[in-house]
Amino acid sequence: NAGVTQTPKFQVLKTGQSMTLQCAQDMNHEYMSWYRQDPGMGLRLIHYSVGAGITDQGEVPNGYNVSRSTTEDFPLRLLSAAPSQTSVYFCASSRGGTGAGNQPQHFGDGTRLSIL
Amino acid sequence: KQEVTQIPAALSVPEGENLVLNCSFTDSAIYNLQWFRQDPGKGLTSLLLIQSSQREQTSGRLNASLDKSSGRSTLYIAASQPGDSATYLCAVTLSNTGKLIFGQGTTLQVKP
Numbered sequence: 001n002a003g004v005t006q007t008p009k010f011q012v013l014k015t016g017q018s019m020t021l022q023c024a025q026d027m028n029h030e031y032m033s034w035y036r037q038d039p040g041m042g043l044r045l046i047h048y049s050v051g052a053g054i055t056d057q058g059e060v061p062n063g064y065n066v067s068r069s070t071t072e073d074f075p076l077r078l079l080s081a082a083p084s085q086t087s088v089y090f091c092a093s094s095r096g097g098t099g100a101g102n103q104p105q106h107f108g109d110g111t112r113l114s115i116l
Numbered sequence: 117k118q119e120v121t122q123i124p125a126a127l128s129v130p131e132g133e134n135l136v137l138n139c140s141f142t143d144s145a146i147y148n149l150q151w152f153r154q155d156p157g158k159g160l161t162s163l164l165l166i167q168s169s170q171r172e173q174t175s176g177r178l179n180a181s182l183d184k185s186s187g188r189s190t191l192y193i194a195a196s197q198p199g200d201s202a203t204y205l206c207a208v209t210l211s212n213t214g215k216l217i218f219g220q221g222t223t224l225q226v227k228p
Contacts, residue, residue: 004159031214042120042205043160043218050213058215090159094214102148102167105214107159 002026006091006108013081013115021076021111023091029106030096032074033058034066036087037110043090049074050096081115088112118143120208122219129196130227137191137222139206144184147209150216151180151191154203163204164191196226 007022025032033048035058045058047066055066063085065077074093078085089111095103119142129135139149148167152160164173164180166189172181179192189206203223207216 033215035216035218040220042220043207043216045215045217048213048215092160092216102165103214104150104162104165105160105216106162107152109157109159 004091004093004106004108006089006111008111009109010112011114013078013113015081015083015115017078017081019078019081021078021089021091021113023074023076023108024072025074025091025093025106026072027093027095027106028071029093030071031094031103032068033092033105034064034074034076035090035092036060036085037090038087046076046089078113083115086113086115118146118208118210118217120206120217120219122204122206122222124222125220126223126225128225128227131196131198133196133226134192134194135196135224137193137204137206137224139189139191139219141187141189141208141217143210144187145210146184147211149180149182149189150207150209151178151189152205152207154205154221156202160205193224196224198226198228200224200226 034046035043049055049068151163166182177194203221205221207218
């Protein structure tokens with residue numbers, strides 16, 4: 001199994017550009033999340049989804065959009081990139097249903113994004 | 117607001133030592149606590165998950181404990197090896213949604 005696949009692995013953008021970070025999982029997981037990891041800040045939740053068609057905001061949602069049209073995919077869109085969005089972005093997935101909160105989370109290898 | 121703190125930020129030990137990593141959280145109303153390992157340039161790998169009703173979990177040389185009343189968890193690594201060198205993160209879940217609140221991590225170096 002591929003698990004959680006994130007593309008691209010690296011990206012450099014100019015301020016004001018837009019782009020989409022891709023995340024796909026092949027484990028039929030219902031729950032998917034996006035986190036950003038910054039030095040000294042740990043990982044912070046951007047957006048999450050508990051199933052196709054259902055999304056909600058996390059701790060730091062401003063400047064990002066998400067949609068969940070299929071169980072497998074959960075893309076993260078940067079609307080107008082800003083230097084403050086320079087970070088490493090991680091996508092995670094886990095099983096839903098009864099006891100979903102106690103399911104281990106599976107993470108992708110991350111997308112390293114630099115905004116100039 | 118739930119805050120998760122990990123001390124120390126970095127730790128260097130000789131191979132073979134037993135060691136303890138610490139994690140504290142401010143709100144005891146957690147759903148569970150998880151320990152992750154992160155290798156440089158990689159994503160996170162789940163090591164242990166302790167449900168709120170449990171006191172500890174074990175996997176091989178790893179043992180994690182949870183004391184909700186004091187807001188603390190420890191990750192005990194027995195007989196450390198150079199391959200254990202990585203950043204270890206703890207995270208708490210507040211509800212059944214699976215949303216995680218992370219500590220900043222402890223970077224461990226085990227010297228041969």
